[in-house]
Amino acid sequence: MITVNHVSKTYLQGETQIHALSDVSLQIDPGETVAIIGTSGSGKSTLMSLMAGLDSPESGSIHFNExxxxxxxxxxxxQFRAENIGIVFQQFHLMPHLTAMENVMLPMELTGKS
Incomplete structure (x- = not known):
């Protein structure tokens, strides 16, 4: 289960504060499929980056199970990301000398999983 509790995130753009997320909460249960949709600049990528542990919220918490x-x-x-999170970025970068399968398997090999 993924639980996002009262998460907020602000960025500086020049001297202007951009409130990307403000007091966002959600729960995603095991096996549940979720689509995060919204207009450009609505905070979708920010939310995904926070849930993947690629960025930190200013307030609130994010739990994976316990x-x-x-x-x-x-x-x-x-270590947590390497063992638990897989991400396909909109602008993904594959290792050109590896096959598609080898690119997918690379994180597991790096963490000693087969």
């Missing part, structure tokens, strides 16, 4: 990823150190978070 693990509060917002409380993990950078080293712990890196």
């Amino acid at each position: 693990t509060n990823i917002t409380q993990l150190s950078e080293k712990e978070l890196s």
